[in-house]
Each structure stands twice: as C-alpha cells, then as structure tokens.
Amino acid sequence: MPKNSSRNSSSGSASGSASGSASGSATGSSQLVSLSGDQLRAHFRAQRRALSEAQQHASAQQLAQHFTRSAAFHHAESIAFYLAADGELSVDCLLAAALAAGKRCFLPVAEREDCSMRFLRYEGDLSSLVANAWGILEPASSCEAIAATDLDLVLMPLVACDEHGNRLGRGKGFYDRAFDFVRTPSASENPPLLVGIAHECQICPTPLPYESWDVPLAAIATPTKLLASKLLASSTPIYLTFHFLLACLKTLAILLYK
Incomplete structure (x- = not known):
C-alpha cells in the first residue's frame, strides 16, 4: 500500500540507550518534519545500520531479558516473530526463550505477488527455513499455519515508529x-x-505520516523498555475502534503487571 509523505506538526521525544538515540542524530526534529516517507526510511535505515555488531548483539540480549519478564510474553501462547534483516533489532534471543518456554512460535511468509502475509510455525530448526525472493529465511509452505486472528502477540519489525x-x-x-x-x-x-x-534510534521524535489503512502499534519494545503508545490521545477514527481500545487496555495491564 502506498505511504503518504504528509506529516503532523506536533512533536515528542525519544531517550537514548546502547542502541542509539533519534534525538541525537545529525538530522534534527525540524528537519525530519520536512522529509518524505522514502527520505524518512533512508534516514532511519542509516541510523540502525550505523550500530556496531556488538551494539546489535547487546541490544538483542537486553530486549530478551526485559521482555520475557513482561505479562505480554507470559500470557501469550501463540507469538509471531520475525528474522531481522538490514539492521533491524533481532528477536532471535527472545524467540529462543519462547521456544524453551513451550510457546507456539510463528514466522511471517511474504507473498510477493499480492503483498499478502501468512504466518507459519517455526520450531527452532534453522535448516528447515527457505529463502524468499528478498533472501529472507521463511518456514517451508508445508509448516503449520495460523490465522492472524488467532495470534496472541505479534512482534513487528519496523524502519521507524513514533510515540503515537x-x-x-x-x-x-x-x-x-x-x-x-x-x-x-x-x-x-x-x-x-x-x-x-x-532500537532507540528508530523512535522518531516527531509524528510519522500515516494513512487510514495503516494499522498502528499498541506498544513499542526497545532494548530497555516497553512503552504503551498514545493511541487514545489521537482523534483519528482508526484509533478509536473497539479493538484498539482493547489493545490499549491490554497494554496498560502489561505495564502495570511487570
């Protein structure tokens, strides 16, 4: 789906960590506001690619250490993961912890023809994965599938996100x-x-552009924290649907239960 390059004018803030800081980048908040969607992607991809291998590894371990203590992880039985590429924050350590805990783990399978996505079971055998058209490993089509509606928790990769x-x-x-x-x-x-x-450096200090079909996040997990997004603060109708109210309540419960 096309992404709109228009942008809101309000701004937020992001804190720094071992994984970098968006607010400390060469491009300031005022400059980010003027960037198109593709320019934003280029900017934040450069931010995460600049992280060293040691920083990436440490961030992945930190993420697993704190996220496995959350109610989101404990209460989820079926979880969708992803295999990191192009500097994305790896969830491999978290995936290993989920498999060890007996959770049902799934990986996305992208269909290039219609840009659809399925989720197939992954049980820890790397040799069972096959490369897709983009060179990203995926489960074979013979693996058990799950409907997206039946997943409890979905960990989503991203180029950038904001506090909303x-x-x-x-x-x-x-x-x-x-x-x-x-x-x-x-x-x-x-x-x-x-x-x-x-990564901390992927949290945009100003609101990102969005379209009516974009599905926003209920929460954001960095190497050091789990943040509830400000879904209820928006006046956009997409945020006020019944399901996002439920998602926000879930997120609040997660943060209070930790």
Whole structure:
C-alpha cells in the first residue's frame, strides 16, 4: 500500500540507550518534519545500520531479558516473530526463550505477488527455513499455519515508529494487510497485541505520516523498555475502534503487571 509523505506538526521525544538515540542524530526534529516517507526510511535505515555488531548483539540480549519478564510474553501462547534483516533489532534471543518456554512460535511468509502475509510455525530448526525472493529465511509452505486472528502477540519489525503508535515499514503494506481486521469490531473478539520492536534510534521524535489503512502499534519494545503508545490521545477514527481500545487496555495491564 502506498505511504503518504504528509506529516503532523506536533512533536515528542525519544531517550537514548546502547542502541542509539533519534534525538541525537545529525538530522534534527525540524528537519525530519520536512522529509518524505522514502527520505524518512533512508534516514532511519542509516541510523540502525550505523550500530556496531556488538551494539546489535547487546541490544538483542537486553530486549530478551526485559521482555520475557513482561505479562505480554507470559500470557501469550501463540507469538509471531520475525528474522531481522538490514539492521533491524533481532528477536532471535527472545524467540529462543519462547521456544524453551513451550510457546507456539510463528514466522511471517511474504507473498510477493499480492503483498499478502501468512504466518507459519517455526520450531527452532534453522535448516528447515527457505529463502524468499528478498533472501529472507521463511518456514517451508508445508509448516503449520495460523490465522492472524488467532495470534496472541505479534512482534513487528519496523524502519521507524513514533510515540503515537504510527509505524513506518518498508512501504509494501504487508503487516497492514495482515492485521487490517483489528480495525473491524466484529472480526475478532480478542485481537492480538501488536508490539513494534525498535532500537532507540528508530523512535522518531516527531509524528510519522500515516494513512487510514495503516494499522498502528499498541506498544513499542526497545532494548530497555516497553512503552504503551498514545493511541487514545489521537482523534483519528482508526484509533478509536473497539479493538484498539482493547489493545490499549491490554497494554496498560502489561505495564502495570511487570
């Protein structure tokens, strides 16, 4: 799905950590506001690519250490993960912890023809994965599938995000299509919790552009913290649907339960 390059004017802030800081980048908040969607992608990709291998490894371990203590992790039985690429924050350590805990783990399978996405079971055998058209490893088509509506927790990769839950992906709309049902109250009684996984340097200090079809995040997990997004603070109708109210309540419970 196309991404709009228009932008809101309000601003927020992001804190720094071992994984970098958006506010400390060469491009300031005022400059970010004027960037198009593709320019924003280029900027934040450069930010995460600048992280050293040691920083990436440490961040992945820190993420697993704190996220496995959250209620989001403990209460989830079926979890969608991803295999990091192009500097994305790795969830490999978290995936290993989930497998060890007996949770049902799934990986996305992207269909290039129609930009749709399926989720297939992964049980820890790397040799069972096959490379897709972009060179990213995926489960074989013979693996057990799960409907997106049946997932409890979805860990989503991203290029950038903001404190309102807006997510900037690669621009093809795979995740927006897969989880479009959360915007329809009758589609699922218990929608999955959508959590964006980000280095600190991927949190944009100003609101990102979004379209009506974009599915925002309920929470953002960095190497050091789990943040509830400001979904209820927005006046945009997409944020006021029944499912996002439920997602926000879930997120609040997670943060209080930690």
